Amino acid sequence: MDILKTRILAEGVAESDSILKVDSFLNHQVDPELMGQIGDEFAAHFSKEGITKVVTIESSGIAPALMTASSLKVPMVILKKEPSKVLNQNLYQTVVTSYTKGISYELTLAGKFINENDHVLIIDDFLADGEAATGAIRLIRKAHATIGGIGVLIEKSFQPGRKKLEEQGFSVYSLAKIESLADGKIRFAE
Amino acid sequence: MDILKTRILAEGVAESDSILKVDSFLNHQVDPELMGQIGDEFAAHFSKEGITKVVTIESSGIAPALMTASSLKVPMVILKKEPSKVLNQNLYQTVVTSYTKGISYELTLAGKFINENDHVLIIDDFLADGEAATGAIRLIRKAHATIGGIGVLIEKSFQPGRKKLEEQGFSVYSLAKIESLADGKIRFAE
Numbered sequence: 600m601d602i603l604k605t606r607i608l609a610e611g612v613a614e615s616d617s618i619l620k621v622d623s624f625l626n627h628q629v630d631p632e633l634m635g636q637i638g639d640e641f642a643a644h645f646s647k648e649g650i651t652k653v654v655t656i657e658s659s660g661i662a663p664a665l666m667t668a669s670s671l672k673v674p675m676v677i678l679k680k681e682p683s684k685v686l687n688q689n690l691y692q693t694v695v696t697s698y699t700k701g702i703s704y705e706l707t708l709a710g711k712f713i714n715e716n717d718h719v720l721i722i723d724d725f726l727a728d729g730e731a732a733t734g735a736i737r738l739i740r741k742a743h744a745t746i747g748g749i750g751v752l753i754e755k756s757f758q759p760g761r762k763k764l765e766e767q768g769f770s771v772y773s774l775a776k777i778e779s780l781a782d783g784k785i786r787f788a789e
Numbered sequence: 790m791d792i793l794k795t796r797i798l799a800e801g802v803a804e805s806d807s808i809l810k811v812d813s814f815l816n817h818q819v820d821p822e823l824m825g826q827i828g829d830e831f832a833a834h835f836s837k838e839g840i841t842k843v844v845t846i847e848s849s850g851i852a853p854a855l856m857t858a859s860s861l862k863v864p865m866v867i868l869k870k871e872p873s874k875v876l877n878q879n880l881y882q883t884v885v886t887s888y889t890k891g892i893s894y895e896l897t898l899a900g901k902f903i904n905e906n907d908h909v910l911i912i913d914d915f916l917a918d919g920e921a922a923t924g925a926i927r928l929i930r931k932a933h934a935t936i937g938g939i940g941v942l943i944e945k946s947f948q949p950g951r952k953k954l955e956e957q958g959f960s961v962y963s964l965a966k967i968e969s970l971a972d973g974k975i976r977f978a979e
Contacts, residue, residue, distance in 0.1 A: 628866045628902040631859035658848030658867070662855050669821035676818050677848070712818040 600640055600774035603752060604787060606633065613780040617699065617727070619753065625724055629662045637774065638666025641722060641750040644772050645671070648747035650720040652676055652713060654739060656706065656731050663752055664722035671720070678735055679707045691741040695734035699727050708738040717744035726751040726773060729760030736767070748772060755780075756788045790830055790964035793942060794977060796823065803970040807889065807917070809943065815914055819852045827964065828856025831912060831940040834962050835861075838937035840910040842866055842903060844929060846896065846921050853942055854912035861910070868925055869897045881931040885924035889917050898928040905933035916941040916963060919950030926957070938962060945970075946978045 612620040624630040641663070650671055655664035657680045668675035682692065682705040689710035696703045713719065721735050732749055739746055749764060754773035764771050778788040802810040814820040831853070840861055845854035847870045858865035872882065872895040879900035886893045903909065911925050922939055929936055939954060944963035954961050968978040 622899060623902070626867075627869060627899055628864050629855060629858070630864055631855055632862070634855065635859060658851060661848060661851045662865075665819060665821055665824065665852050665855060668819070669825060672822070674818050674820055675852075677816075679817060709812060709817055712813070 600637070602633065602636060603774045606630075607753065607775055607777075608785060611785055613783045613785050616779075616781050617755065617758070619725075619755070619777060619780055619785065621753070625662070625752065626659050631662075634662045634666045637663045637752060638668075638670045640774065641667040641720070641772070642670035645720050645748050645750065648720065649718050650747050651717045652744075653720050653722055654678060654713070654735060655722050656680075656735055659725075660723040663724065667720070667722050667750065674712075676708070676712045678738060680704050682707060691738045693734050693737045693741075695730055697730060699725075706734050706738060708742060710742055713739060713742040713744045715743035717742070718747045719744050720747050721749045722751070723749075724752050726754040726760040726764075726771070727758045729758075729763040732760065732764055736769070750774075753777060790827070792823065792826060793964045796820075797943065797965055797967075798975060801975055803973045803975050806969075806971050807945070807948070809915075809945070809967060809970055809975065811943070815852070815942065816849050821852075824852045824856045827853045827942060828858075828860045830964065831857040831910070831962070832860035835910050835938050835940065838910065839908050840937050841907045842934075843910050843912055844868060844903070844925060845912050846870075846925055849915075850913040853914065857910065857912050857940065864902075866898070866902045868928060870894050872897060881928045883924050883927045883931075885920050887920060889915075896924050896928060898932060900932055903929060903932040903934045907932070907934035908937045909934050910937050911939045912941070913939075914942050916944045916950040916954075916961070917948045919948075919953040922950065922954055926959070940964075943967060 610623045653668040691708045748770045751773045756776045776788040779786040800813045843858035843865045881898045938960045941963045946966045966978040969976040
């Protein structure tokens with residue numbers, strides 16, 4: 600998606616060989632118009648999948664996922680990072696490790712919002728090691744739903760996320776593929 | 790806003806005298822169409838304020854704030870709950886205590902996204918004790934910006950948030966005012 604790549608080149612900062620900061624339009628300040636265009640792009644790409652819910656992970660995925668859900672006219676479900684204190688409910692939980700951030704967190708889904716009739720589109724901001732997406736998939740499977748696809752804004756193609764997800768049979772659509780962040784330079788894959 | 794009140798009555802759960810759960814359309818599952826209508830309502834209400842940025846607090850405010858920013862055609866800025874490890878930057882930080890959740894957290898704003906030329910609209914999901922909004926105001930003032938108004942979806946009118954904010958001279962616009970959650974019943978204020 601050229602409009603996203605242009606913004607990444609203009610405003611993104613390669614903080615290290617593996618960290619790309621896009622704080623000015625995605626992760627801290629958010630450009631609603633760009634998010635709308637991204638939502639339309641994901642909705643068009645997955646339009647024939649019969650998606651019933653868009654699922655994202657708290658919190659950087661919320662803006663593009665909301666716009667995708669809006670364009671597809673289906674609800675969005677946010678997988679919550681706060682472990683719920685209320686455990687006498689129908690809750691699915693799993694632990695996700697973020698190698699990028701060096702932390703682990705618990706991801707929670709209330710069972711009433713996803714069920715066996717749902718065909719889910721997962722939307723997230725970054726795909727790196729694929730740990731967050733894999734955690735989301737575990738929760739969606741616990742809810743007996745199926746997965747219609749995975750859409751990410753920025754894929755770090757030098758990390759194993761895509762391979763992990765494709766080996767499980769999932770369709771991954773990324774709007775910008777980063778080949779390298781070495782020497783402070785952002786290089787896209789062809 | 791009648792459409793929001795209808796949803797609160799139909800789907801909200803008064804978990805205690807002070808806790809209202811609206812997980813099915815706002816906090817866990819999110820209705821994009823309703824968020825769009827809410828965004829348009831806030832944008833219309835504050836249309837003459839010359840708003841340059843919409844600010845919200847991670848993460849339940851993101852969906853309505855994004856739609857408000859989209860409608861006003863201005864950027865959204867998310868005040869982050871993660872304390873940043875990188876401190877050699879122009880960062881504003883403050884501690885907020887949530888009495889509802891019984892926790893304290895650090896709220897962070899990168900100085901480059903708000904400056905003295907900004908006139909900010911704060912959007913959040915709930916107004917209860919006003920601690921989150923007051924924390925947001927502290928950060929926006931540290932950035933030398935001015936505040937054009939505060940919009941909340943659900944105000945707990947039996948808690949002191951509105952009074953605190955109005956005493957500081959701020960204009961508060963809430964779409965639904967809850968007078969009481971006693972006995973598991975949701976009662977709106979007139």
